[in-house]
Amino acid sequence: MSLIDNLEADGFDLKTLLDPKASQEVARVMQICNACRYCEGFCAVFPAMTRRRHFNEGDVGYLSNLCHNCGACYHACQYAPPHEFGVNVPQAFxxxxxxxxxxxxxxxxLAGLFRQNGLFVTLGISGGLALTVGLMLAMIAPSLFWGVHLGEGAFYKIMPHTVMATIPIVISAFVIVAFVMGWRRYWHHTGAKWSGMRDLVDAVKASASMRHLGGDSASDVISAPGCPSGDxxxxxxxxxYHQLTMYGFLLCFxxxxxxxxxxxxxxxxAPYGYFELPVVLGTVGGIILCIGTAGLFFEKRRLHPAVKHESGLGMxxxxxxxxxLVSFTGLLLLAVRETSLMGLTLAVHLGLVYGFFLILPYSKFVHGLYRFAALLASAGETRRG
Ligand code: SF4
Ligand code: SF4
Incomplete structure (x- = not known):
């Protein structure tokens, strides 16, 4: 039995996975863009578009994840609202x-968790936080929780290593399965094809340099013009900020x-000395993750309102x-680890980390997964011509 048969046996109709209204709007604007082609050099979406005459649901899933929502094509478009064609590619995607x-x-x-996602993420993170702090307070005496613990093994006086390590192992196992299944669904729905290691290298390079946020389709360098902002x-x-967030996350990992x-x-x-590798990697990663996420927050607010879609803002x-918060509390833990606030800060940080990883497959993190899959498919299409 093929994967598609399995999915359909689960009640999954791959032909109608996406909301018909959103799919139809993407297909409509892509038909207009295919006739116009003014934006051909902007990003990988437009070359992929020119390889198609019609846009089915799989194409919509593929192209919408190839789009970075940079807004360049909206600002350049002579058919954008108030023109009667009302072309707004970034918003449709x-x-x-x-x-x-x-x-x-x-x-x-669990797909419903993507609706009202802002509320779900807040509840998930808060739940992880409350459970971890509650668990620690229940497991150990207040004098230990509020005590000062120094040297190697200090963290495990607050939470035994077996408990601290078992929780993320269980969560990670679930998250990995969810990601693999999500990837397979994406890959089959969009009809993507694997055509070799060179595609993988190209997709990694495009992701590492955030090539398509450079303002044209070939900019791996930071001297590229960049993307339009709200002004x-x-x-x-x-x-x-995207790069700081990605590399900060990887350094923390x-x-x-x-x-x-x-x-x-x-x-x-743990904890290790201030100049030992785990602490240096975590500190540098935490700092640039804080800067990256804070910057993304403000850049998101500055993005032109017309290119955003309200359904994803909460997420x-x-x-x-x-x-x-995860990165900030990690840095805070480093700062107070030799004081009586270590227990509370450790509990808060671990709670946020556990909650964050648990909600990962139902959060904006999947953007990285499907975007990478789209880049991989795009590299293969480009090579095959
Ligand atoms: S976004 Fe507008 S200008 Fe760009 S290709 Fe489409 S229709 Fe043409
Ligand atoms: S918004 Fe940016 S990334 Fe998306 S299709 Fe337009 S130019 Fe490409």
Whole structure:
């Protein structure tokens, strides 16, 4: 039985995954753009568009995740409102993209979490926080919780290492399965094809440099003009904040990974010295993650109102704020770890981290997953011609 058969046996109708209204609007504007083609050099969407004459639901899922919502084509468009054609490509894609997150979500019944997502993320993070703080207070005496603990193993006087490590292992196992299933749904729905390692290299380069936020389709360098902001001036700020957020997240992930190697490989327990690798990676990662998420928050607010779609705003802001809080409390923990506030700060930080990872497959984080899949598919299409 094929994957599609399996999905359809689950009650999934791949032909109608996306909201028909959002799909039809994307198909309508793409038909107009295909006749016009003025924006051909702006980003990868337009070359992909020219390879199609009709736009089915799979194409809409693919193209909407290839779009970065930079707004360049809206600002350049002679058919944008108030023109009777009313072409607004970024907004049409934003609506379809938000639908696609729900459409590819696994397990299917949790797809509804993408609706009212801002509220869901807030509740998920708060729940993780309340549970962790409550669990710690229930497990240990107040004198330990509010005590000063110094040296290696200090964190585990507040929460035993087995508990601290088991919770993320269970959450990660679920998150990885959800991501793999979401990816498979996206890949089959859009009809994407894998055509070799060179596509993977190209997609990694485009992601690492945020090429399409450079204001044209080939800019891997930061001297590129950038994308229009709310005041119609081009700027690279959005690209820079995106990169800080992505690399900050990766450095924090590397810090945790190195810490795990220290623990199991060398028998060394956290917290580590200020100049040891896990702390250096976490500190640098945390600082640039704070700057990146704060910058994205303000850039999102500055984005021209016409290119946003209200269905995704709550999700965007909730994700940015929760990621900022995770990184900020990590830095705060470093600052107070040798004081009596360590217990409370550790509980708050871990609660935010657990809540954040639990909601990951139903948050804006999936943007990175499907965007990378779209870049991979685009690299293959470009190579095949
Ligand atoms: S967005 Fe407007 S100007 Fe650009 S290709 Fe489409 S119709 Fe033409
Ligand atoms: S990435 Fe920018 S230029 Fe390309 S379709 Fe989206 S909004 Fe338009």
């Amino acid at each position: 934003a609506a379809a993209r938000n639908d696609s997150y729900a459409a590819y979500a696994w397990p299917g019944p 119609d001036q081009s700027s690279n700020l959005r690209r820079i 590397a810090s945790t990974s190195v810490g795990t190697i220290y623990h199991y490989g060398f028998g060394r327990e 965007d802001y909730a994700f940015i704020v929760s990621l900022f």
